[in-house]
Amino acid sequence: MLVHGCKKDVVPDIPIEVYDPTPYILESPNGFPDLIIPEDNPMTVEGIELGRQLFYDPILSADNTQSCGSCHNPAFSFTDNGNRFSEGIDKIKGTRNSMPVMNIGWMTSLFWDGRSPSMEDQALEPVTNPIEMHQSWHEASIKLNGHPNYPDMFFDAFGIREIDSSLVAKAIAQFERTLISSDSKWDRYLRGEATLTQSESRGYEIFFTEKGDCFHCHSTILYTDNLFHNNGLDSIFTDIGLADFTKNPLDVGKFKTPSLRNITLTGPYMHDGRFNTLEEVIEFYSHDLVWSPTIDPLMKKVGQGGVNLTEQEKMNLLAFIKTLTDTTFTNNPDYSDPFNNESF
Template sequence: MRNIWILCAIFIFSSCAKDVPVPGDDVAQGPTPLNIQAPFGLPQLTIPQNNPTTLEGVALGRKLFYDPILSGNNAMSCSNCHAQNFGFTDHENTLSTGIDGIAGTRNSMPLFNLAWAPALLWDGGATDLESQVLAPITSPIEMHEDLTNALDELNAHSEYPALFEKAFGTKSATSFLLMKAIAQFERTMISADSRYDRYIRGDAQFSEQEIRGMNLFSDMNKGDCNHCHTLGGLFTDFGYRNTGLNLEYNDQGRFLITLNESDKGKFKTPSLRNIALTAPYMHDGRFETLLECVQHYNTGFQQHPNLDPALAFSVHGRLSQTEMEDIVAFLHTLTDSAFIANQAFSAP
């Protein structure tokens, strides 16, 4: 008897409510949830509740990421400075250069495993992926586009209104939805299948040199790279540090955000995954090769007042030439060829 009442109630409800989803109608059913799982070796991840990942949202974000429509001259997309075959960084320019040919002050950053990053940019100036999206679009030294203009173009486009509707249930593109879609796509860009990962899983072999390099990487009295670029998982602890690149920094890094003297010359510790693909190196792209980077930590760093203690107390010249080459050999095992070939992240 009770069941009959429930059935009646459902019937009454569904016959009155005109907007009840009709099976088979994609739009009415809403976007398809996409559950992003942390792969083996990476920590748990949290997706923000106000922007759940969906198949349609990711597809829209991917199209936008590759679409020059978001730039002032309709000639530059995110992918110009974030190219997949270079781990989504810019191989062409030491300092990123926008549509007007004006160079910025920083080297482009690789894009992967961003779902785990507590903050973005070299100085941590953006605290989530959503809020980072508009900066390159509107920056006069990057895509130099007027936001209203970009949204008008999207709304007048032959395909975008339908794609926004599929992803977010509304045909009209807004800056919020643009931010959400691109952030969703970026969260799916996960890299955790390098030869190092396969070695850890027992599916690949390391040469003797690579094993020596891995040990030097985490030896406190040798490379001590592990101190900041945590071995395994994300290969960074996301800390801000001064690595003694200069005695006087033109770009004061983290200081620009916090205005604390003690943050002068500090930059976000980057992941070392895919590092063999992402030259040139450092926030200003000053080093061309990985060996130059290791040399910097061995003998090149300068005694800036904020120099990280891990370096300030390390012995100059503690690594021999062979040991530096061993570390470089290990860094090459962090290349994830499957990630850079993954069609899901290529231009649609």
């Protein structure tokens, strides 16, 4: 009598996915303030790369034609290609000039009117804005969740495959925090690696004294005070700026001070792009200031039209301002569009 033993089928173990992101230490350049990273959005290599992909991917727009990078081109210090106003997917133009995405990890608020308190909050708005990408986050999430690569990338970055707007914003913010400009001629001068010309040195003196009166608002290594000012552009405002957000009439005509780093690349200038050149900007501050009830007290010479620089002083001031241009930043391959280099 033969007895045959029963052998059970062996079920292979299901591999357990391990969420093991690579921490990314973002060091502040010499002389810059410490960069505060949100506790709920720590920097990782995977999160930054995901954010870079999302920043340049038109999938976030309703018709798949426009990305964040469409209006924030690295060659223009992440502004809109020299355009006065940006145009959305429905061919509708906005009313404010595109601000640079540079050193914004140190910004205490974002947009010209300061309505976003953080980079994560700011990243949410363009997708649903009807004059920009014009897509609901519900539709964007469906497209991302159905994508062949993004669910895996989100797992690698956040340990979650179910993609929602919060995770998209966190990834984009991680990438944007890496967009640091700190290698202009002026930075190299401060490090003892370059010398200024006579004209640049004289422009420096104008900039940082009452002669030019630039330093009050464009102070610190960031070249912005992170505050809001009515700088004497108009006597009557069609765009009320900060007051549109705060609803405080004392804020009418106040706009966020932009950084002057890479300012040679970010024209046209002012919140509405009214000035095409830096020469026009300097002429405005020299002779064309306009009084209004909320004019900033720092515009001390508004009564005489401005600081009244001579033609030579204007040239020297411009020469110094040009030393703030950082082409290492604009040419950094880590900041470039990944879709220009690979299939995705």
